[in-house]
Amino acid sequence: MNISEEKWSIQQSQVPPSPHHPHSVMSPQMSGMPMQPFPYDGPAAQGQLHSQIYVPIATQTPSTPRPTSSPSNTNTSNPASDRKVIDNRPTFTTTSFHTTPFQAGAVRKRRTDTLGFSQDVGPFFSPTQQHHNIYSTDRTLSYKLRINSKVDRGFFLADNDWTCYRRNYFQISSAFSILSTTHHTMNESDIPCLLEVDGQFHNISQFLLGITARVSNSDKKIELVQHTPKRDKGPQMVPVPKPIRPGGNLNLSSVGSNSNIVTFERIQFKTATANNGKRRAAQQYYVVMVDLYAQTENGEQIRVATSTSAPLVVRGRSPGHYADNHDRYNPMSMNPAFPNDRHMGFPHPQGPGGAPIMTQDFGGASFPGPYNQYPPFPGFPPVNGGPMRNDALLMMPNGQAPQFHPQHPHQQYMVQGISEGENPNPDMYSNANMDSNVVNNSHNQKMHDIHMEGVTTASAPHSAFSNFESLQIQTPGTGPNAAPEYEGFHMYHNDNHPTSNTSAHEGYNSDNEHHSNGLNHMNGRQTRQDSSSEHNNSSQINGDKSGHDSKITNGNNNNTNYRIGKTENTDKL
DNA sequence: TTCGACACAAATAT
């Protein structure tokens, strides 16, 4: 048994293992599977032609081991791993622990996995919604934007909802790619793009990427705050859009500079969702929106693309409060054998090894559950929240019947790993559940990632995400780029430091971890950012102190500040 | 019930 497995066994001893919490062994990528170029015949976009998509060949770098969500991580050479195993022992010595009624199951969580990498996963992101057309400077090529995002920490699955605590940090890393419709290469440092807004073409001087939050299925903005390491003693800021270059690959630990990856660290929701844990009250959800802006030569910043997270629950109180209060009304889901898994009563769709499977689109069928404020979803989100990347689908038989969950009307977020440009297998897009819509041989042109990385998919106009909430976002002017994508949720951090990838939820692939956050133990620790990452981002955190007091009173800071003059066709910063 | 503040202690970095 390797170190991770040892940890795994410790945790599993606390909570009955759930068959719905498969391990990351399902994920070849998580095991460092090299990625190869593959031909992809999916439709690029309306009026565009299918093409071969090149994806990065991810090489395993011993010096920078890639994180894995699998408990069967075999790397035991890292001294830190040994320490972490020790640290993983259940801790029963804290004062707070003894004051709680949850001692029996208490298992302290580690902040990082055995490699110092994040094993955690977070809420999935929707297909990229492109709001404006982007063209080459000579206007002969239409480009498509794709945003890849991942949540590195802070979230766990509770009741199949992606959940976090308002007071806890989460972190979002994003990158984006520009897809060309023809064989075309360009200098990554250049942005030879034209932005079309209301029929007018503007040169794009740079791109920026920002995050905001709002109430799911509503336009109500939710304030995000960003802290310094000083936390309460330091200033609180609103995460502001940061310059970003295309071509970032969140799966790579680091390739040169990170100017093509933006990370927002120490982010918190200013407010919690309503009705957390209440019975017979509809759970409110938030979503995080990752917005890509194009700055024109005159300095105008226009939102050109958006990717939206899965619905999120933000708990406002300490985890202990929810330990015995997680039975939000759901008369069908509770299974007394698994008091912490209210979905044990349902047969989650699973593939070999118990991994949840990707299910198909429901074709617009209305969601049958009580919370139908969300569009239909094709099945359960990953209960484990673990390494369920879309590549795991490759190991799953086709045609598994989707399952509804009456309590979770929102989209199933099982394809978090479909980080555009990271999955080598085209089958995932031509799965029996989606293929008819994805593969479109009417397209003859080839689509390439301009940067030849980070892109694997073309559009899936009627994909399993076609009902995803974010697709409700008005995207006028999208034109040929309107087709939905499968956004990637990436497991790997983006910078050099092997420990830089935080891991709030290495146990998302663990039953115990799943339940432990606020359910079975107190003082659960989640991963912190390492110092190198701290330094990397200190400037961005501290560099924008002006105008920000310790308290943020503008509940709509982000959008108020950065979406001035938004219209149907223009969404400017 | 939520939120802000304070405090404690664990996890992790150095």
Add this chain to the structure above:
DNA sequence: GATATTTGTGTCGA
């Protein structure tokens, strides 16, 4: 192994 830093979260009052 000691120390410093970071962060999860218990607690309390508003």
